[in-house]
Amino acid sequence: MTKIKRWEGRRIIELSARQLEIMRLVKQHAPIIGDQLAELLGVSRPTLRSDLSLLVMLGLLDAKPKVGYFLGNAYQQDNAALQRLRALTVQQVQGAPVSVPDTLSVHDAVVALFTEDADTLLVVNGQMRFAGIVTPKDLLKVTLGHANAAGIPVSMVMTRYPNIVTVSPSDPVTEAVRKMTAHQLDCLPVVVDADEGGVEVVGSVTKTNVVNLLKDIVTAAE
Incomplete structure (x- = not known):
């Protein structure tokens, strides 16, 4: 189950294993539609509906009609911060x-x-x-x-x-x-x-x- 905590005004998000796998697949295949995600995960599209809705709400995913899902601004910002940290000596x-x-x-x-x-x-x-x-x-x-x-x-x-x-x-x-x-x-x-x-x-x-x-x-x- 997804947990959302707050720390010094920022959200700390603990994603479920399936939500993490969705993020990995979107990162690898974006743009990708919901039916393709469901097939890759071996579940039905309705099963993913709540996961996808939450990830979009959190800004980790974004979606465009007739295009599919891709990484959202929140993920890109966090990833950019991590890359900056990794680049420092x-x-x-x-x-x-x-x-x-x-x-x-x-x-x-x-x-x-x-x-x-x-x-x-x-x-x-x-x-x-x-x-x-x-x-x-x-x-x-x-x-x-x-x-x-x-x-x-x-x-x-x-x-x-x-x-x-x-x-x-x-x-x-x-x-x-x-x-x-x-x-x-x-x-x-x-x-x-x-x-x-x-x-x-x-x-x-x-x-x-x-x-x-x-x-x-x-x-x-x-």
Whole structure:
């Protein structure tokens, strides 16, 4: 059964398996008449009447008398937004990295989080190679119950590279989103190979980057 929900003023549509198959067939064969759709699906034309009416009402299909069904404006807009997202690379959406030296104290790391309004600090070593990441949780764990913890260097509390999920500037944005979702991450370092070994951090992709990107794409499609 088709479900129509609303989220922030937009309709979220869950189509039935048959309605999805109708959309696929129309995309493949458009323009196509109802009798042809019924034959391809192995059902009667009256059986499809409610499905076709709903899809037309939602703007996913359009129909012209004596011509047939073809994809509607709503589908084309959503598809255009998806294609735009798929075409973007990490380099086009990444933000400037908030990098700190591995000798920085935990106290100063906490200050850096607030002054830079950052969710994650990217740690580099003396050769400016990517060494690890530090999150607010990392800093909280080491400071709770340890009076002298503020003076500990971040190198002692960071998660070390290469035990960190990263992306490269040429990766698709969709791959960055997949990694962030799969690993439940707030930030992905963007790294490139360095000439003399190791990797350099050149940017970061955060949840804020992704949310703003999706907002811009959705707004442009409206």
